[in-house]
Amino acid sequence: MTSDELRQLFLDFFQDRGHTVIPSSSLIPHGDPSLLLTTAGMVQIKPYYLGLEKAPSPRLASCQKCFRTTDIDSVGDSSHLTFFEMLGNFSVGDYFKKEAIAWALEFATGYLKLPVERLWATIYLDDDEAFTYWQEVGIPVGRILRFGEDDNFWGPAGDSGPCGPCSELHYDMGEEHGCGRPECRPNCECGRYSEIWNLVFTQYDQKPDGSRAPLPRPNIDTGMGMERTAAVVQGKSSVYETDLFWPIVQEVCRLAGKSYGSSAEVDRAVRIIAEHCRGVAFLVADGVLPSNEGRGYVLRRILRRASLFGRRLGLVEPFLGIVSKVVIAKMGHVYAELASNEGLIREVMRGEEDRFISTLDTGLGLVEDLIDEALSQDRNLLAGHEVFRLYDTYGFPQELTAEIAKDRGLSVDIEGFQAEMEKQRERAREGTKFVAAVSDAVSVGGNGEAAQVEFVGYETTTSWSKVIALRTRGQSVSAAHQGDEVDIILDKTPFYGEMGGQVGDTGEIRGSGGKIGVMNTVRSLSDTTVQQGRVVDGIMSVGDQVEAEIDVARRLDIARNHTATHLVQAALRAILGGHVYQRGSLVEPSGFRFDFSHLAAITEEEKAQIQRWVNERIRENLLLKTRFVPYKQAIGEGVIALFEEKYGETVRIVEIGKPAVSKELCAGTHLASTGEIGLLLAVSESSIGTGLHRIEAVTGRGAESLIERRFSSLQSASREMGAVPEELPSKVRSLATELAAEQRRSLFLERELARRVAESLLSETKRINGVTVVAAEVPSLTMPVLREMGDELRNSLGSAIIVLASVFGGKPRFLAMVTPDLVAKGFHAGEIVRRVAKATGGSGGGKASMAQAGGRDVQKVNEALSLVESTIISHPGERSEV
Numbered sequence: 001m002t003s004d005e006l007r008q009l010f011l012d013f014f015q016d017r018g019h020t021v022i023p024s025s026s027l028i029p030h031g032d033p034s035l036l037l038t039t040a041g042m043v044q045i046k047p048y049y050l051g052l053e054k055a056p057s058p059r060l061a062s063c064q065k066c067f068r069t070t071d072i073d074s075v076g077d078s079s080h081l082t083f084f085e086m087l088g089n090f091s092v093g094d095y096f097k098k099e100a101i102a103w104a105l106e107f108a109t110g111y112l113k114l115p116v117e118r119l120w121a122t123i124y125l126d127d128d129e130a131f132t133y134w135q136e137v138g139i140p141v142g143r144i145l146r147f148g149e150d151d152n153f154w155g156p157a158g159d160s161g162p163c164g165p166c167s168e169l170h171y172d173m174g175e176e177h178g179c180g181r182p183e184c185r186p187n188c189e190c191g192r193y194s195e196i197w198n199l200v201f202t203q204y205d206q207k208p209d210g211s212r213a214p215l216p217r218p219n220i221d222t223g224m225g226m227e228r229t230a231a232v233v234q235g236k237s238s239v240y241e242t243d244l245f246w247p248i249v250q251e252v253c254r255l256a257g258k259s260y261g262s263s264a265e266v267d268r269a270v271r272i273i274a275e276h277c278r279g280v281a282f283l284v285a286d287g288v289l290p291s292n293e294g295r296g297y298v299l300r301r302i303l304r305r306a307s308l309f310g311r312r313l314g315l316v317e318p319f320l321g322i323v324s325k326v327v328i329a330k331m332g333h334v335y336a337e338l339a340s341n342e343g344l345i346r347e348v349m350r351g352e353e354d355r356f357i358s359t360l361d362t363g364l365g366l367v368e369d370l371i372d373e374a375l376s377q378d379r380n381l382l383a384g385h386e387v388f389r390l391y392d393t394y395g396f397p398q399e400l401t402a403e404i405a406k407d408r409g410l411s412v413d414i415e416g417f418q419a420e421m422e423k424q425r426e427r428a429r430e431g432t433k434f435v436a437a438v439s440d441a442v443s444v445g446g447n448g449e450a451a452q453v454e455f456v457g458y459e460t461t462t463s464w465s466k467v468i469a470l471r472t473r474g475q476s477v478s479a480a481h482q483g484d485e486v487d488i489i490l491d492k493t494p495f496y497g498e499m500g501g502q503v504g505d506t507g508e509i510r511g512s513g514g515k516i517g518v519m520n521t522v523r524s525l526s527d528t529t530v531q532q533g534r535v536v537d538g539i540m541s542v543g544d545q546v547e548a549e550i551d552v553a554r555r556l557d558i559a560r561n562h563t564a565t566h567l568v569q570a571a572l573r574a575i576l577g578g579h580v581y582q583r584g585s586l587v588e589p590s591g592f593r594f595d596f597s598h599l600a601a602i603t604e605e606e607k608a609q610i611q612r613w614v615n616e617r618i619r620e621n622l623l624l625k626t627r628f629v630p631y632k633q634a635i636g637e638g639v640i641a642l643f644e645e646k647y648g649e650t651v652r653i654v655e656i657g658k659p660a661v662s663k664e665l666c667a668g669t670h671l672a673s674t675g676e677i678g679l680l681l682a683v684s685e686s687s688i689g690t691g692l693h694r695i696e697a698v699t700g701r702g703a704e705s706l707i708e709r710r711f712s713s714l715q716s717a718s719r720e721m722g723a724v725p726e727e728l729p730s731k732v733r734s735l736a737t738e739l740a741a742e743q744r745r746s747l748f749l750e751r752e753l754a755r756r757v758a759e760s761l762l763s764e765t766k767r768i769n770g771v772t773v774v775a776a777e778v779p780s781l782t783m784p785v786l787r788e789m790g791d792e793l794r795n796s797l798g799s800a801i802i803v804l805a806s807v808f809g810g811k812p813r814f815l816a817m818v819t820p821d822l823v824a825k826g827f828h829a830g831e832i833v834r835r836v837a838k839a840t841g842g843s844g845g846g847k848a849s850m851a852q853a854g855g856r857d858v859q860k861v862n863e864a865l866s867l868v869e870s871t872i873i874s875h876p877g878e879r880s881e882v
Helices: 003-015 097-111 128-137 226-233 248-257 264-285 292-310 321-331 336-340 342-376 386-393 399-405 414-430 550-573 604-619 631-636 699-719 725-764 783-797 828-837 858-873
Strands: 061-069 083-090 120-122 145-146 161-172 193-206 212-225 463-470 475-477 478-483 485-490 505-510 514-523 529-539 543-550 582-587 590-597 624-630 649-657 660-666 682-690 693-700 767-768 773-778 801-808 811-818 843-846 852-853
Touching: 003 061, 003 083, 003 097, 003 226, 083 226, 083 264, 097 120, 097 128, 097 161, 097 193, 120 128, 120 828, 128 145, 128 161, 128 248, 161 212, 193 226, 212 226, 248 264, 248 321, 248 505, 264 292, 264 336, 264 505, 292 321, 321 336, 321 342, 321 843, 336 342, 336 529, 342 386, 342 399, 386 399, 399 414, 399 505, 463 478, 463 529, 485 514, 505 529, 514 811, 550 582, 550 590, 550 604, 550 649, 550 660, 550 682, 550 693, 550 699, 582 801, 604 682, 604 773, 624 631, 631 649, 682 699, 693 699, 699 725, 725 783, 767 858, 773 783, 773 858, 783 801, 783 811, 783 852, 801 828, 801 858, 811 828, 811 858, 828 843, 828 852, 828 858
Parallel strands: 120 145, 773 801
Antiparallel strands: 061 083, 083 212, 120 161, 161 193, 193 212, 463 475, 463 485, 463 543, 478 529, 485 529, 505 514, 505 543, 514 529, 582 590, 590 693, 624 649, 649 660, 682 693, 767 773, 801 811, 811 852, 843 852
């Protein structure tokens, strides 16, 4: 049975039993900031279990892409993986243990044809119910084993929440794969028993104190590892020998000129490359790009680990992009995002490998130097700050350093490394803040259920509505009074809640007894629209009939910018290529920013083309059309969807023009036609990370305001330069040429002054303890010229210690130089200049031969220079007088 047949057989089996088959969600979790990556099939089911969203069916089945970072360092053995597929069936308050267990065994024996005598079941210690059901379907008592919480209980996410016992189905691979001990059973580490299916019975609600109460409606969450199960049904001892991996393994071996099975070292390297290349391809296809934080760092880490082990196989040139072609050929028909992003996947791999290879030799050499130094000092630990320097300066992941050190019998000070990382994060924190989502909606009637709100903002800007919930100071209330800051929920609303990069609406809510000024509108995690504002007059109460009205002018500004983002994406794809996809956006009244994937730098001509393309579509006044269709139909039509967004069964398409120049899934508010945008002006374009760019632009009133400001600045500059605006560029170029000439003349004069001062200092040298010394204050010079003066003195004197001071910009600067013969006698320029600068309240340092420093108090320069003599006198070297 091929892996494709296995995948389809599972989904068909559960579809025949009333399950709705749902597509795999992205590896980037939607709406769950606690998760770095999607780690299990239940991630996209979790909102249904928690009642935050309504499930499309009480019975669901999927084949979910998953990625777990906990096993990265273990990848290379015969079983561990980072990326894997999880087959799962789920019950949202429908069936429970009896059906889950019966179907599991039926599928394993009746469809996968696994011999029942090779199957074992493990259950939680006191789960007699599961014990009985396994017996009933044919597993003998002797092959049903009980284990504790470490093995057979799934705890809550945190200290409270849904949890429950689990039951695992294990397959006996045979005695030849075991440890030979009589007590060898499932959960033995020898590998004889392969866990192929985990059935989680979510039946308890754990309280913060650890107590557990039964859930009113228990759920089922199962996970069957695709790769492990494929190994079992294909009779392979390793997942790498299944049809999922074998073509990738063969391609790595072909490129490296190696044979799989020739040695343990070769096999481990080949497995690491094959597994990590597959993982990288799927991460990039889902929108992850290399970075030094979060998901991007996971990607960078496994890509560089694969590159490192490729080097151990003799692959010194970038090769992962070549291997990725096999990954895409094998999996692209199942996961279309691989095929549609093939160019991007290969570009990311090539670019990241190039960057890593350029520093790899240096990095490897430095790691070996650190290891040799540690061993020579009888240390068994590499210091955290040393490992951090390798990471920060050379991009060498600490995990790779740790892996290389481990081969030499050393470990890494992880705590010290993390402390250095935290210092770096603290320095950058202001620029990397994320806005947290609203934690929850105001409950209706105090029963904790999310409010159901009808959004009417596509059709109208006002509505007569009913107040169904209020919250002030974090507490649900029946009424809010003048001056109160309040969250308010209406049964229907024209206010758009912040979502998909578009900011929320503002406006007013007016009732007979009071008025609320709405300052923002957000969506809770349960997708309830919440207006946030202040009671500006009277009292507002639950049950009041009110008129809700948005700020129409502001909404139109937002709509202009939002419709423009769709045109920008269409322009980017038309001009730069179909690999371009949106990676983020912020749509505000004043303008918008649009982040997108593209590895190459964007030329000035391309920027101009993009802006022209958009403005041509604006002048064409193309009509916008929106429609609601099933998600699968939309994707089938080639509509563009966001990587990180999670979509329901029915989605909204925004289509521009006929034939369409843009078709995207979007829930935002838009214009009726592109002509209403007026004009788009791109304010800036920049790179914001590897393979990521950002365009910032304005439209409509914002574009008009920008033109006015720019034109005013141009007129002002023209007046200052005494030229008409058309002549200003040539006038500025002429002025810049004159300035450059004056700067060159100034530098020539400064150097000439330095040369003459240096000549005069040659006659002012002193001999102190047999050492020629120059210690003097010189005229105000830039540091480069001061170094040139020092070089000239050093070359003329042959053997000397030179300390120069110069006041530049109101602060003293010091330069110290020591000739090689005196360095050999123990004199150190860095130590000398540090002591001298300290006298003026400054600091500095450098090499033994040359160092520089800065000070604060110009009045103490002469005092500082006098310390040179005492420093040389106190030096424990030769003391013969000349």
